[in-house]
Amino acid sequence: NAGVTQTPKFQVLKTGQSMTLQCAQDMNHEYMSWYRQDPGMGLRLIHYSVGAGITDQGEVPNGYNVSRSTTEDFPLRLLSAAPSQTSVYFCASSPGFSYEQYFGPGTRLTVT
Amino acid sequence: DQQVKQNSPSLSVQEGRISILNCDYTNSMFDYFLWYKKYPAEGPTFLISISSIKDKNEDGRFTVFLNKSAKHLSLHIVPSQPGDSAVYFCAASAVISSNTGKLIFGQGTTLQVKP
Numbered sequence: 463n464a465g466v467t468q469t470p471k472f473q474v475l476k477t478g479q480s481m482t483l484q485c486a487q488d489m490n491h492e493y494m495s496w497y498r499q500d501p502g503m504g505l506r507l508i509h510y511s512v513g514a515g516i517t518d519q520g521e522v523p524n525g526y527n528v529s530r531s532t533t534e535d536f537p538l539r540l541l542s543a544a545p546s547q548t549s550v551y552f553c554a555s556s557p558g559f560s561y562e563q564y565f566g567p568g569t570r571l572t573v574t
Numbered sequence: 575d576q577q578v579k580q581n582s583p584s585l586s587v588q589e590g591r592i593s594i595l596n597c598d599y600t601n602s603m604f605d606y607f608l609w610y611k612k613y614p615a616e617g618p619t620f621l622i623s624i625s626s627i628k629d630k631n632e633d634g635r636f637t638v639f640l641n642k643s644a645k646h647l648s649l650h651i652v653p654s655q656p657g658d659s660a661v662y663f664c665a666a667s668a669v670i671s672s673n674t675g676k677l678i679f680g681q682g683t684t685l686q687v688k689p
Contacts, residue, residue: 466617495676495677497679502583502681503681504578504580504663504679504680504681504682505618505663505665505677505679506679507676507677507678510676520676521678552617552618554617562608562620562623563620563677564620565610565617565618565619566617567615567616567617568615568616568617
């Protein structure tokens with residue numbers, strides 16, 4: 463199993479550009495989520511999904527969209543990038559609520 | 575409003591000694607707590623967890639203690655090894671009340687174990 467994979471590893475955007483961060487898992491996990499990590503802030507939940515077709519907002523959802531058309535994939539879309547979205551983004555999955563989450567290697571995004 | 579707090583940004587211990595990492599929370603609805611370890615340029619990896627019905631959970635060199643009345647949990651690493659040097663995050667979830675399993679993370683503590 464590849465586990466949780468994320469692409470790209472690094473990305474530089476200009477303010478106003480849009481892009482999609484890809485996340486895929488091959489463990490047949492129902493629960494998937496997106497976090498951002500910023501210095502001194504820990505990891506903050508952006509959006510999460512409890513199964514295909516079901517998504518909900520986390521702590522910091524503004525400026526981001528998600529969809530879950532398959533169990534395996536959970537892409538994160540930045541609609542109009544802003545410098546405040548410069549961060550490291552992690553995708554995670556788990557079999558269910560009370561299980562530990564498995565994290566991908568992260569995407570480092572810089573918005574200039 | 576930080577619901578999960580790790581007030582020590584860093585901790586340095588000698589190899590072979592005990593490392594104690596602390597975490598406080600404010601939401602009394604949290605019923606499941608986890609510790610994650612993170613190396614640079616990698617995603618966090620799960621270390622150990624504890625349910626609110628327990629006050630201690632042990633896994634090898636790692637033990638997590640939960641004090642519900644104080645809303646405090648701690649991670650003990652005995653003995654500490656240089657390979658334990660990493661950032662440690664505690665996380666909490668209100669599994670039963672929220673039925674979502676959303677994890678709220680603390681800010682992280684950087685542990686350095688000196689040889």
